[in-house]
Amino acid sequence: MHSMESIPPSAFPACKQADDTNMSDSEHNNAEFSAQRRRVLLGMGVAGAALAGSALSCPAMAAGQAQAQVTEAPSSDKTQDRHDFHGKHQTGIVTPRPAAGMIVSFDVLASDSEELERLFRTLNKRIAFLMSGGAVKQVDEKLPPLDSGILGPVVTPDNLTITVAVGESLFDERYGLASLKPKHLIRMVGFPNDALQPELCHGDLSIQFCSNTPDTNIHALRDIVKNTPDLLLVRWKQEGTVPAQAPLKAGEPAQSARNFLGFRDGSANPDSNDGSAMDRIVWVQPGANEPAWAVAGSYQAVRIIRNLVERWDRTPLQEQQSIIGRVKTTGAPMDGQTETQVPDYAKDPEGKLTKLDAHIRLANPRTAETQRNLILRRPFNYSNGVSKNGQLEMGLLFICYQADLAQGFIAVQTRLNGEPLEEYLKPIGGGYFFTLPGVTGDQDFIGRSLLSAVKQKTTA
Amino acid sequence: MKKSPLALLLALGLLHAPLSAFAATAPLDLVGPVSDYKIYVTAEIDDLVSKTQQFTDAVKKGDLATAKKLYAPTRVHYEKIEPIAELFNDLDGAIDSRVNDHEKGVKAEDFTGFHRIEYTLFSENTTDGLGALADGLNKDVKDLQTRVAGLTFPPEKVVGGAAALLEEVAATKISGEEDRYSHTDLYDFQGNIDGAKKIVDLFRPQIEKQDKAFAAKVDKNFAAVDKILAKYKTKDGGFETYDKVKDADRKALVGPVTTLAEDLSTLRGKLGLN
Numbered sequence: 001m002h003s004m005e006s007i008p009p010s011a012f013p014a015c016k017q018a019d020d021t022n023m024s025d026s027e028h029n030n031a032e033f034s035a036q037r038r039r040v041l042l043g044m045g046v047a048g049a050a051l052a053g054s055a056l057s058c059p060a061m062a063a064g065q066a067q068a069q070v071t072e073a074p075s076s077d078k079t080q081d082r083h084d085f086h087g088k089h090q091t092g093i094v095t096p097r098p099a100a101g102m103i104v105s106f107d108v109l110a111s112d113s114e115e116l117e118r119l120f121r122t123l124n125k126r127i128a129f130l131m132s133g134g135a136v137k138q139v140d141e142k143l144p145p146l147d148s149g150i151l152g153p154v155v156t157p158d159n160l161t162i163t164v165a166v167g168e169s170l171f172d173e174r175y176g177l178a179s180l181k182p183k184h185l186i187r188m189v190g191f192p193n194d195a196l197q198p199e200l201c202h203g204d205l206s207i208q209f210c211s212n213t214p215d216t217n218i219h220a221l222r223d224i225v226k227n228t229p230d231l232l233l234v235r236w237k238q239e240g241t242v243p244a245q246a247p248l249k250a251g252e253p254a255q256s257a258r259n260f261l262g263f264r265d266g267s268a269n270p271d272s273n274d275g276s277a278m279d280r281i282v283w284v285q286p287g288a289n290e291p292a293w294a295v296a297g298s299y300q301a302v303r304i305i306r307n308l309v310e311r312w313d314r315t316p317l318q319e320q321q322s323i324i325g326r327v328k329t330t331g332a333p334m335d336g337q338t339e340t341q342v343p344d345y346a347k348d349p350e351g352k353l354t355k356l357d358a359h360i361r362l363a364n365p366r367t368a369e370t371q372r373n374l375i376l377r378r379p380f381n382y383s384n385g386v387s388k389n390g391q392l393e394m395g396l397l398f399i400c401y402q403a404d405l406a407q408g409f410i411a412v413q414t415r416l417n418g419e420p421l422e423e424y425l426k427p428i429g430g431g432y433f434f435t436l437p438g439v440t441g442d443q444d445f446i447g448r449s450l451l452s453a454v455k456q457k458t459t460a
Numbered sequence: 461m462k463k464s465p466l467a468l469l470l471a472l473g474l475l476h477a478p479l480s481a482f483a484a485t486a487p488l489d490l491v492g493p494v495s496d497y498k499i500y501v502t503a504e505i506d507d508l509v510s511k512t513q514q515f516t517d518a519v520k521k522g523d524l525a526t527a528k529k530l531y532a533p534t535r536v537h538y539e540k541i542e543p544i545a546e547l548f549n550d551l552d553g554a555i556d557s558r559v560n561d562h563e564k565g566v567k568a569e570d571f572t573g574f575h576r577i578e579y580t581l582f583s584e585n586t587t588d589g590l591g592a593l594a595d596g597l598n599k600d601v602k603d604l605q606t607r608v609a610g611l612t613f614p615p616e617k618v619v620g621g622a623a624a625l626l627e628e629v630a631a632t633k634i635s636g637e638e639d640r641y642s643h644t645d646l647y648d649f650q651g652n653i654d655g656a657k658k659i660v661d662l663f664r665p666q667i668e669k670q671d672k673a674f675a676a677k678v679d680k681n682f683a684a685v686d687k688i689l690a691k692y693k694t695k696d697g698g699f700e701t702y703d704k705v706k707d708a709d710r711k712a713l714v715g716p717v718t719t720l721a722e723d724l725s726t727l728r729g730k731l732g733l734n
Contacts, residue, residue, distance in 0.1 A: 229719045
């Protein structure tokens with residue numbers, strides 16, 4: 001079989017772009033590429049080399065590369081990128097957002113609290129494996145294989161994070177958790193512009209999968225589904241993507257990806273590398289008037305927000321920009337030149353530059369008192385086929401994290417009620433969940449703090 | 461010179477033919493249960509044929525009430541033996557296809573059989589225009605009877621039938637889309653479950669020889685399903701319509717059904733069948 005290993009990756013800018021989706025270091029020169037390859041080799045052993053070697057090509061760049069074949073897979077040197085499952089917090093929250101995301105909501109079928117513990121221990125085991133990867137155990141060929149095999153015989157972590165959160169309904173009478181419910185966790189209530197479809201809402205448990213490719217997320221989901229037949233029932237699922245950005249030039253600030261309205265989305269997000277900001281905005285802190293077990297967790301708000309894109313595309317640019325409050329090309333605020341500039345609303349009290357009801361101004365008025373409403377957004381674009389009217393069913397899989405759901409998403413969305421953008425949006429699903437604290441080590445498991453809080457309560 | 465990925469995987473033993481964990485059940489041990497299963501299937505088809513005659517007679521006489529009453533208790537015999545009936549693709553399509561199997565829906569000319577008749581009886585509330593469909597169904601089930609009589613039952617199809625029946629339940633019965641006009645899904649649900657349980661029972665000695673705990677777990681989940689279905693039995697031995705099934709019970713059926721589907725998918729392998 002032929003190989004394209006000797007061709008430098010710079011020959012494949014389109015591929016590189018796809019790979020670099022979320023990585024802060026976007027400039028891969030040849031040496032870095034080789035180093036990455038060595039890491040892949042070291043990490044995976046000879047089998048890994050074989051697998052990587054078999055995938056080193058890029059159909060998108062096949063023009064002029066006569067030896068490339070139609071069926072050759074796009075290449076990625078990031079299939080071995082992995083996140084440590086263990087930590088104070090779960091991954092997938094302040095973790096840079098990769099190209100592919102998916103939220104799956106489940107009904108929990110566990111019959112009692114013992115079975116609930118079996119669910120969390122099973123999830124823990126599967127997530128620990130999926131996030132680190134490795135060879136799949138082979139069984140007798142007369143039996144169904146243990147793994148779907150869609151990533152091959154050696155599972156590649158591919159930058160996967162799996163984030164587990166619990167919904168308000170898990171705290172009903174079934175498992176004796178009622179008194180341990182996080183203070184702000186409620187069943188999502190429709191906002192005035194919502195058209196919630198019951199089959200796309202709520203759930204006992206949500207799992208967020210994020211990785212470099214949809215296939216890696218789907219592999220992980222199928223693994224979990226196969227391992228929990230009597231414990232979980234899929235309620236709804238939504239996948240999404242983040243468009244890759246061109247590599248940054250030296251000294252340029254990172255740019256946010258565009259949503260399906262064509263605007264950069266995430267410009268005013270708080271700095272996810274600022275630990276103290278994250279402690280304040282995202283993570284439940286000790287003494288926060290929350291159950292002790294919930295410390296280091298975070299509220300997750302998920303919204304499936306359909307965008308009426310045909311109508312949006314028929315809207316004059318100046319109107320689009322005044323509705324959003326940003327310049328479409330650059331993402332800059334109306335009074336600025338670059339995306340990262342902070343709008344100065346104090347100088348524009350009547351909304352002459354940025355309308356008072358512009359989306360970004362309502363969402364984040366940048367006042368001292370609205371600092372407590374900050375949230376960490378982590379959305380994905382979604383596209384789901386076509387409506388009966390022949391219009392495109394697409395929009396934003398909005399996901400955000402906050403230490404206080406009432407002060408966070410609910411307060412922000414309440415300010416947005418009635419915004420002009422609503423004419424182009426229809427939230428159709430989602431739910432509120434509480435992301436469990438992280439798994440601190442091999443002795444710990446996901447959900448342990450919650451389950452041991454119940455046990456303490458019942459023995460006390 | 462570079463080794464191909466396949467060669468490397470082979471060298472690492474990753475693509476080894478895995479060790480066989482289960483000794484093949486001696487072919488002679490399978491003769492008894494397989495022939496017992498054929499007896500069971502034959503009896504079910506005999507019932508199917510005679511009840512289909514009564515059902516189609518009522519349809520042709522224009523006796524709507526009787527036709528509606530006989531619809532579910534007739535087709536349940538088909539649901540019990542679906543793994544064998546499905547071996548005859550052409551008949552399965554003619555007898556048991558659903559509206560969504562046809563691009564043109566109820567107007568499709570090749571949409572025939574139980575569900576097409578169900579549509580007219582329950583949705584149009586008439587027997588008008590069903591003569592030819594009734595005759596066709598009668599002819600098709602008799603054809604099935606003849607073909608099954610002449611069939612040598614392949615053991616792997618028989619044992620694999622338990623899993624196939626559970627896949628039917630998981631894919632179409634929980635949602636209530638099997639009998640979308642009559643809402644008599646619970647008859648079919650019970651039929652699939654009974655058919656699967658029959659297979660497990662017939663091979664019980666062989667299964668228990670391989671894995672006793674497995675047999676116990678399967679029994680437990682069959683019992684869980686039966687218990688929920690029993691809540692909806694009516695005095696005449698039939699079932700309530702599917703819309704009466706509470707959400708909590710629908711959900712409670714999912715766990716045992718999905719677990720049975722997972723577990724029974726290993727049954728062929730456990731008995732060493734290909």
